[in-house]
Amino acid sequence: MKKTILLIIALITGIYSANAQYKKGDIELGGEISYKVTDGFHQFAISPEAEFFLNEHWAINTGISLFGNNHKTRFGISAGVNYYLPITQKLYFAPRGGFDVEFTESNWAICIKPNLVYELTEHIAMSLGIGYIGVGQFDDNNNTSFRIGICDNLAWGIAYKF
Template sequence: MKKLVLTLALVFGMLTANAQFFVGGQFGLTYDGDTENTTFRIAPEFGYAFNDAWTVAGSIGYTHMDNYNSFYIAPYARWTFFNQGIIGLLVDGGFGISTGKHKGFDSETGFEIGFKPGLAFNLTENFSLVAHYGFLGYRDKYNGNSVSGLSLSGNDLSFSLYYKF
């Protein structure tokens, strides 16, 4: 029994020796003059980097438009497959669940499952800027958006700032 506990402690120690927690997220405020629609979005993220290649994380977000409110939660795993200097190429694979309501209508629940490619800029040892563009997977009424396959719309562009500690 002592050997098993010692072995598990050693394995856990090796896995977490280079690990780092991080916090960050997204914030957005836009105004569309044609439709006179203001959109506000906040999505804090939190995660745990096992090493330079693998991370598990999650995002909790809220979106408000003039007649629409949405809340979502989206856990994911990140694989950074290329790291050279301050640049890293990555892909996030995960799923998300959302609930949204247009004023005067019933609320609707949606989900997504898929991959989001991205580019990381490691600004300092503690700060990173990550940009994602595109989505490959399936969305059904997720934040009011449904798609199957590859999506390269402006809605699939996001920027996040992370602090590692």
């Protein structure tokens, strides 16, 4: 029984790996438009980014962000890593772990953000992110806190793969 279960797991893993469309050396240029509610403030962000694939599952990324709300505009950078887990041949669950810093404030965060990525064509992919889990300074009070956001951080993105 134990061998049968291991064989089934190996077959499923092999099938999903064979369907993987990303490969080592792929580069994606893209970005996200996001909406977030933090401490009652509604914030929008535009975040261009670049992603380099280490293999079919792991990618490192870096980007810049321009944040704005009804009070001010801020600038930030981010760096992180994504793990692409194929659900179907073109749909991936791609949680992103990373570090974000805002330069005009003392805000920073280390977060994990769940994303779904869908390959529209061989070169164009679309992503949807909902929520986050993280620790950092999320407000102007310089207090470090742990946060879980389910629906207060929504992001939509598009990328071009070379």
